[in-house]
Amino acid sequence: MSEKKCPHCSNRKKSRSEEEKKELLKRLRRCEGQIRGIETMIENDAYCPDILTQVSAVSAALNSFNKQLMACHMRSCVSDDIRAGKEEAIDEFVALMQKLMK
Numbered sequence: 001m002s003e004k005k006c007p008h009c010s011n012r013k014k015s016r017s018e019e020e021k022k023e024l025l026k027r028l029r030r031c032e033g034q035i036r037g038i039e040t041m042i043e044n045d046a047y048c049p050d051i052l053t054q055v056s057a058v059s060a061a062l063n064s065f066n067k068q069l070m071a072c073h074m075r076s077c078v079s080d081d082i083r084a085g086k087e088e089a090i091d092e093f094v095a096l097m098q099k100l101m102k
Helices: 018-043 048-083 088-102
Strands: none
Touching: 018 048, 048 088
């Protein structure tokens, strides 16, 4: 049975330390909790600006997650590829930044 792959994802993998995984997952779980809180606010007919404030907080938390993951990516994947002579890593990183900065 073949494993289905996301058409938008690469086939590359990244080994992460337990500490890195723990920190990234902690941030994602915090976002998840905030989303559940927003769901509850909607179910309880909370005032729109209050909900929007919480949505803004989730966006900020996801941006913080992205910054941390991007720093890890630069320090490991990109720098390792460049040291190995894989200059295409720079083009890949530039394309990634263009996607993220839309």
